[in-house]
Amino acid sequence: MASGIVSIKVNGRAEEVVTGAVTTLQDVLRNNLDYTSVKDGCSQGGCGACSVIVDGELRLSCLTPVQEVDGSEVVTLEGLNLSNSITALQQKFIEKYAAQCGFCTPGMMVAITALLDRNANPSRDEIAEALAGNICRCTGYLPIIEAVESIVAEMAGIAGD
Amino acid sequence: MAMKDLKIVGQPVKLRDLDTHVTGETVFYEDVRVPRMLHLKMHRSRYPHARILGIDTSQALSSPGVVTVLTHEDLPGKKLYNALAGAGVGPEDEPVLAFDKVRWKGESVAAVIAETPEQANAAVAKIKVEYEELPAVFDVEEAIKDGAPNLTAHWPNNHYVYPDDHRAAQIRYGDVEKAFAEADHIVEDSYQTQPIEQAPMETNGCIAVPEGDGRITVYSNTQALQFSLDVTAGILDMPTSKLRFVGGTVGGGFGGKVDIQPEPITTLAALRTGRPVKFKYTREEEMQVSSSRSAWRVYVKDGVMNDGRIIARKVTTYQDSGAYLRFSSYACMKHCGHMPGPYTIPNVSVDSIVVFTNRTPSNAMRGFGVMAGSFALEVQMDKIAETIGMDPWELRLINAYREGDMKAHRKEVEDAGMVESILAAAEMAGKQLPENFRNMSSLDRKAG
Amino acid sequence: MTKLRGTGFAAVNYPTGMHLGGDPTQSLVHATTSGNFVVTMSSVDLGQGLKTILAQIAAEALGVPYDTVIVDTGDTDTGPHCTGTFASRTTHRAGNAVIMAAEEARKVMLEVAAEKLEVGVEDLETDGLGNIHVKGVEDKAISVAETAGAAHFELGRTISGRGIYLKPPSPMDPETGESDPDSTQAHACTVAEVEVDTETGDVQVLAIKSAYEVGQQVNPELVKGQIVGGAWMGIGHALQETTAPYYPAIDHAPRDFQTYQMPGAVDMPEVECEVLEIASRNGPFGAKGVGEMVTNSPIPAIVNAINNALGVRITQIPVTPEVVLRALDEKAAGGG
Numbered sequence: 001m002a003s004g005i006v007s008i009k010v011n012g013r014a015e016e017v018v019t020g021a022v023t024t025l026q027d028v029l030r031n032n033l034d035y036t037s038v039k040d041g042c043s044q045g046g047c048g049a050c051s052v053i054v055d056g057e058l059r060l061s062c063l064t065p066v067q068e069v070d071g072s073e074v075v076t077l078e079g080l081n082l083s084n085s086i087t088a089l090q091q092k093f094i095e096k097y098a099a100q101c102g103f104c105t106p107g108m109m110v111a112i113t114a115l116l117d118r119n120a121n122p123s124r125d126e127i128a129e130a131l132a133g134n135i136c137r138c139t140g141y142l143p144i145i146e147a148v149e150s151i152v153a154e155m156a157g158i159a160g161d
Numbered sequence: 162m163a164m165k166d167l168k169i170v171g172q173p174v175k176l177r178d179l180d181t182h183v184t185g186e187t188v189f190y191e192d193v194r195v196p197r198m199l200h201l202k203m204h205r206s207r208y209p210h211a212r213i214l215g216i217d218t219s220q221a222l223s224s225p226g227v228v229t230v231l232t233h234e235d236l237p238g239k240k241l242y243n244a245l246a247g248a249g250v251g252p253e254d255e256p257v258l259a260f261d262k263v264r265w266k267g268e269s270v271a272a273v274i275a276e277t278p279e280q281a282n283a284a285v286a287k288i289k290v291e292y293e294e295l296p297a298v299f300d301v302e303e304a305i306k307d308g309a310p311n312l313t314a315h316w317p318n319n320h321y322v323y324p325d326d327h328r329a330a331q332i333r334y335g336d337v338e339k340a341f342a343e344a345d346h347i348v349e350d351s352y353q354t355q356p357i358e359q360a361p362m363e364t365n366g367c368i369a370v371p372e373g374d375g376r377i378t379v380y381s382n383t384q385a386l387q388f389s390l391d392v393t394a395g396i397l398d399m400p401t402s403k404l405r406f407v408g409g410t411v412g413g414g415f416g417g418k419v420d421i422q423p424e425p426i427t428t429l430a431a432l433r434t435g436r437p438v439k440f441k442y443t444r445e446e447e448m449q450v451s452s453s454r455s456a457w458r459v460y461v462k463d464g465v466m467n468d469g470r471i472i473a474r475k476v477t478t479y480q481d482s483g484a485y486l487r488f489s490s491y492a493c494m495k496h497c498g499h500m501p502g503p504y505t506i507p508n509v510s511v512d513s514i515v516v517f518t519n520r521t522p523s524n525a526m527r528g529f530g531v532m533a534g535s536f537a538l539e540v541q542m543d544k545i546a547e548t549i550g551m552d553p554w555e556l557r558l559i560n561a562y563r564e565g566d567m568k569a570h571r572k573e574v575e576d577a578g579m580v581e582s583i584l585a586a587a588e589m590a591g592k593q594l595p596e597n598f599r600n601m602s603s604l605d606r607k608a609g
Numbered sequence: 610m611t612k613l614r615g616t617g618f619a620a621v622n623y624p625t626g627m628h629l630g631g632d633p634t635q636s637l638v639h640a641t642t643s644g645n646f647v648v649t650m651s652s653v654d655l656g657q658g659l660k661t662i663l664a665q666i667a668a669e670a671l672g673v674p675y676d677t678v679i680v681d682t683g684d685t686d687t688g689p690h691c692t693g694t695f696a697s698r699t700t701h702r703a704g705n706a707v708i709m710a711a712e713e714a715r716k717v718m719l720e721v722a723a724e725k726l727e728v729g730v731e732d733l734e735t736d737g738l739g740n741i742h743v744k745g746v747e748d749k750a751i752s753v754a755e756t757a758g759a760a761h762f763e764l765g766r767t768i769s770g771r772g773i774y775l776k777p778p779s780p781m782d783p784e785t786g787e788s789d790p791d792s793t794q795a796h797a798c799t800v801a802e803v804e805v806d807t808e809t810g811d812v813q814v815l816a817i818k819s820a821y822e823v824g825q826q827v828n829p830e831l832v833k834g835q836i837v838g839g840a841w842m843g844i845g846h847a848l849q850e851t852t853a854p855y856y857p858a859i860d861h862a863p864r865d866f867q868t869y870q871m872p873g874a875v876d877m878p879e880v881e882c883e884v885l886e887i888a889s890r891n892g893p894f895g896a897k898g899v900g901e902m903v904t905n906s907p908i909p910a911i912v913n914a915i916n917n918a919l920g921v922r923i924t925q926i927p928v929t930p931e932v933v934l935r936a937l938d939e940k941a942a943g944g945g
Contacts, residue, residue: 020279022279034194036185036188036191036192037184037185037186039362039363039412040191040441041362041363041364041444042444042865042866043443043444044444044445044865044866044867046444046865046866046867047362047444047866049362076185077184077185078185081184081185089183090183090184093179093182093183094175094176094179094180094183095175097175097176097179097830097831097833097834099176099179099182099183099656100176100413100656100657100658100834100838101361101362101363101411101412101413101655101656102178102179102181102182102187102412102656103189103361103362103363103412103413103656104362105182105183105185106185109183109185125875127874128873128874128875128877129874129875131873131874132873132874132875135362135866135871136362137360137361137362137413137415137842137871138413138656138834138838139834139837139838139841140837140838140839140840140841140842140877140880141841141873141874141877142837142841142877142880143834143837144874145874145877167669167825167894168668168669168737169665169668169669169675169737170665170666170669170825170827170893170894171825171826171827171828171829171894172665172828172829173828173829173830173831174661174665174675174828175661176658176661176830176831177658177660177661177664177680178654178656178660209859248631266859299857299858299859300857301857303857323783324783325783325784327783327784330781330786331783331784331785331786332785332786333784333785333786334785334786350922350924351924352924352925353856353924353925353926354925354926355851355852355853355854355856355925355926355927356851356852356853356856357846357850357851357852358850358852358863358869360869360871361655383653383693384653384655384693384694384695385653385691385692385693385694385695386651386653386683386684386685386688386691386693387651387685387690387691387692388692388693390685404685405684405685405686406684406685407683407684407685408653408683409651409652409653409654409682409683409684410654410683411653411654411655411656412656413655413656414653414655414656414694414695415655415842416695418655419693419695444864444865444866445864445865448852448862448863448864448865448869449852449862449863449864453852456853456856456857481857491628494628494629494781495624495628495790497781497786498624498628498629498781498786498788498790498791499622499624502621502622503620503621503622503794503796511786518857519859520853520857520859521852525695527839527842527900527901527904528623528901528902528904528905529695529696529901530628531623531624531901531905532846532901532904532905532908535619535621535905535906535908535909536905536908536909536912536926537924538909539619539620539621539909539910539913540909540912540913540916540924542619542620543617543913543916543917544922553618553913554618557620561620562622569786570781570786570787570788570790571785571787571788572788572789572790574794575793575794575890576793576794576824576887576888576889576890576897577794577796577887578794578795578796578822578885578887579620579622579796579798579822581796581820581822581885581887582620582796582797582798582820582821582822582885583620583798583820585798585820585883585885586618586620586798586799586800586818586819586820586883587798589800589818589819589820589881589883590616590618590800590818603887
């Protein structure tokens with residue numbers, strides 16, 4: 001694919017990016033647009049730290065050529081921070097000590113948001129399976145699973161009231 | 162036994178960085194934004210052992226976007242280093258950039274600095290190094306045999322040499338051979354661990370920024386800021402006052418960020434180009450180039466009595482250091498000092514040997530020098546229990562050190578808590594122990 | 610298909626601080642004019658929570674509210690020397706340095722408060738809530754903020770302190786190994802339950818139960834975080850992780866997370882832990898180091914559990930399915 005101009009909407013804002021032959025969405029978000037929550041843990045699709053949402057779907061931005069998402073809507077954690085819906089999940093992460101070094105955390109937040117968007121009431125197994133693409137080297141995952149379980153329980157409680 | 166009347170120590174206050182971790186606003190070194198930044202990529206050796214006949218960088222230098230290429234000829238100070246040289250460890254055996262030979266597959270040969278990472282990578286591929294391949298050795302016990310390929314004249318027998326010409330860090334306590342002769346049982350085995358990657362989610366890296374006043378600020382994810390500064394200044398033969406290291410918030414370490422690998426060459430690149438330079442390890446480099454946890458081979462021989470007392474323990478350990486020393490002599494001393502584990506044994510002999518092979522140099526990881534020792538000893542303890550027909554819990558409780566016991570390195574046990582830990586775990590596991598074992602404590606020998 | 614279950618355990622100790630000592634850390638503490646305290650260091654937080662526990666230790670030693678302590682670390686131009694974050698040393702070394710600096714600052718703070726209240730220093734105590742009052746007389750008090758302001762603007766005194774912790778170097782005798790290598794020892798005993806598929810060689814860890822003796826805990830949730838994360842890493846080390854899968858050969862070296870295998874969230878068993886506190890005589894408020902041993906105790910416990918399940922003697926890690934199947938073959942051939 002040759003160089004060209006790609007138009008994407010990132011966190012609600014229209015952007016035009018000049019791209020090279022092999023520009024990834026990760027590179028554009030991190031380095032052109034300074035969305036530094038999009039982490040570079042491997043650039044091989046193996047760690048999930050660069051997860052973003054493209055047109056409502058969870059994507060690994062490091063494996064996504066930016067040309068492929070021309071015209072799409074992209075949401076990074078910076079975008080999610082603007083909505084109130086993620087605040088409760090962030091609070092649960094803090095309460096459960098669900099991050100240590102914090103490098104995987106942005107990808108985790110995005111992946112969990114995508115999970116809860118498609119399944120508001122995931123089981124413990126479904127939560128663990130949804131984290132398969134996101135590596136955390138510090139916590140052993142249990143506090144992350146507990147944080148999600150507790151937000152799910154809270155949402156179910158609110159729904160039931 | 163814990164301290165009382167504490168107000169805030171002992172309380173589960175929240176983790177301070179979590180507020181920004183969950184929003185993605187924590188600033189790691191790579192999130193620092195600097196203008197006009199260049200990118201460094203490394204040309205690495207293809208062979209585990211080879212003589213370098215020539216390095217041709219001409220095509221790389223004329224490659225698009227390339228600002229400069231650095232080889233060993235560009236080093237202003239040391240060609241060989243060891244990061245612990247300042248602490249008296251030596252001789253310095255590791256090339257900053259390879260010159261006469263390469264001794265492991267992945268060794269740094271030439272650094273390309275270019276406008277973009279892609280341009281740097283393209284130029285790295287254009288560097289031509291002519292090699293004469295040499296026989297390589299990968300097994301610790303093969304490496305120290307007569308006639309094995311020698312890595313370097315620094316280590317004629319491919320092992321480190323400790324003070325007074327000792328080939329091992331060693332413990333000599335009591336008389337193990339006499340005790341073996343008196344023991345009811347001899348229990349022997351060998352244990353092997355493999356190289357393991359620390360795998361922090363953030364790979365090693367740094368950004369070196371010239372400040373215009375002759376100083377360089379290095380944004381680094383090192384686990385030790387002043388240490389990295391001192392080592393970098395030492396390698397580049399520059400005053401420490403010219404360097405400032407900034408970091409302290411790191412995306413995981415586990416021992417994988419004490420190598421001081423990216424900082425010296427990136428600082429040199431910033432000095433040469435007058436522009437900010439970034440060098441970030443790819444995940445592949447993190448896996449295969451950054452130092453791993455060492456592989457260890459541990460031989461354990463124990464003399465045991467029918468009543469379960471271990472009266473002698475002899476340990477011979479080979480640490481696979483890889484091609485260079487780095488911190489391995491420290492690790493073998495720590496391994497040695499850890500023996501014979503959390504047990505009081507009156508006769509102990511330990512030989513802990515650093516061996517050089519044509520493998521990626523190894524270095525620190527969580528439990529440096531100790532993990533493999535604990536693994537070997539605790540699998541060995543089960544073998545002893547099986548051999549003499551004793552309950553493995555009782556075996557450990559009989560031998561566990563108590564407060565005031567003399568350790569093999571001749572220091573009395575202080576703040577002991579092994580017996581209490583074993584008893585607590587036994588209870589969690591539902592293990593029924595006889596009352597005399599349940600009543601044991603770290604203080605029971607002192608008591609009477 | 611047969612699945613066999615087994616239980617194993619391991620007892621370990623772990624030294625606090627760099628082996629053979631000689632690894633200092635410094636700290637500077639000063640009050641702002643509004644009564645906050647800045648703890649200046651150059652120690653590195655790898656995610657274990659160093660900034661958090663140093664703030665706790667400083668608040669405790671100063672006798673001031675936790676939220677008024679600011680930890681400023683990570684810059685060699687401003688922070689005094691720290692040897693580094695490794696060797697389970699930072700809580701111990703940096704914590705002790707912070708206590709020393711905080712005690713010096715606290716002494717000046719109380720002297721200023723005594724002058725303002727016109728009482729003796731020995732009559733004063735802090736309530737940890739931001740006030741300094743006469744012992745037993747709570748309304749005869751001055752706030753820390755007012756004290757700090759008075760020190761600077763009225764009395765011309767600095768409420769500040771310097772701290773260092775150094776365990777003097779203890780070289781090892783080359784012949785006997787005699788030395789004083791560590792500051793203290795922490796202890797652990799871990800029980801592992803496993804299930805082994807004898808057809809595929811797959812090992813599943815069903816439970817990890819541990820007792821950890823770590824001296825005084827500075828922050829129990831952060832200690833638990835180390836224990837759970839360490840158990841996960843221990844499972845990885847015991848069963849999967851290697852950069853040289855054909856060791857000693859260097860072939861087929863993993864280059865990514867697809868080929869460097871680690872346990873996933875779905876592989877994580879329940880981790881139960883009990884923490885014992887036997888104070889270290891030289892640790893900050895009695896603390897010992899915990900960050901490394903948490904990986905050491907699960908590994909032999911898991912291998913012992915596999916051996917227990919199968920009636921074999923595996924003596925290497927990682928215990929991959931291939932290692933399990935070879936051990937079973939050897940046993941079947943009469944070797945075990």
